[in-house]
Amino acid sequence: NAGVTQTPxxxxxxxxxxxxxxxxxxxxxxxxxWYRQDPGMGLKLIYYSVGAGITDKGEVPNGxxxxxxxxxxxxxxxxxxxxxxxxxxxxxxxxxxxxGNTIYFGEGSWLTVV
Amino acid sequence: xxxxxxxxxxxxxxxxxxxxxxxxxxxxxxxxxxxxxRPGGHPVFLIQLVKSxxxxxxxxxxxxxxxAKKNSSLHITATQTTDVGTYFCAGPAGNMLTFGGGTRLMxxx
Numbered sequence: 001n002a003g004v005t006q007t008p009x010x011x012x013x014x015x016x017x018x019x020x021x022x023x024x025x026x027x028x029x030x031x032x033x034w035y036r037q038d039p040g041m042g043l044k045l046i047y048y049s050v051g052a053g054i055t056d057k058g059e060v061p062n063g064x065x066x067x068x069x070x071x072x073x074x075x076x077x078x079x080x081x082x083x084x085x086x087x088x089x090x091x092x093x094x095x096x097x098x099x100g101n102t103i104y105f106g107e108g109s110w111l112t113v114v
Numbered sequence: 115x116x117x118x119x120x121x122x123x124x125x126x127x128x129x130x131x132x133x134x135x136x137x138x139x140x141x142x143x144x145x146x147x148x149x150x151x152r153p154g155g156h157p158v159f160l161i162q163l164v165k166s167x168x169x170x171x172x173x174x175x176x177x178x179x180x181x182a183k184k185n186s187s188l189h190i191t192a193t194q195t196t197d198v199g200t201y202f203c204a205g206p207a208g209n210m211l212t213f214g215g216g217t218r219l220m221x222x223x
Contacts, residue, residue, distance in 0.1 A: 033211075043202065048209065
């Protein structure tokens with residue numbers, strides 16, 4: 001099993017450009033998440049999904065969009081990139097959020113907006 | 115909404131010294147999870163605590179869940195350089211997992 005796979009690992013964007021961070025998991029998890037982590041800071045939830053076709057906003061959704069057309073994939077779209085979106089982005093998945101289920105993280109995508 | 119706070123934010127220790135990080139939630143938790151993130155890496159699950167007053171050990175790491183299920187702690191005995199990283203606690207809130215701000219541990223050899 002590959003677990004949670006994110007691409008790209010590194011990307012530099014110019015202000016106003018758009019891009020999509022790809023995320024796929026092969027563990028048949030229902031729940032998927034996107035977090036961002038600013039340097040030296042904690043994890044902030046951007047969006048999450050509890051199953052295919054269902055998405056919901058987290059703590060910091062502004063400037064981002066997501067879709068969940070399949071169980072495996074949960075891409076994160078950045079529209080009109082801004083310097084404030086410079087961060088490390090982590091995709092994660094879990095079977096559920098109930099007791100006994102843990103979150104598995106991808107290796108992260110380092111994004112710089114200049 | 116639910117808030118999860120961790121203290122301290124940073125801790126420098128000499129190798130061999132003990133280390134403790136504390137986690138407090140604004141609401142009662144059904145469970146609490148701990149993750150470790152090495153520098154430049156991604157968070158990795160360490161352990162989950164479910165029962166009130168629960169204590170679990172992993173080698174030199176001791177995890178506690180408070181009686182009221184609103185706080186937790188992670189204690190590392192005799193730190194080693196391999197313990198370097200940021201330790202996060204996390205608690206469920208609806209369909210989300212809320213993470214504390216983390217405690218960054220630095221160990222001087």
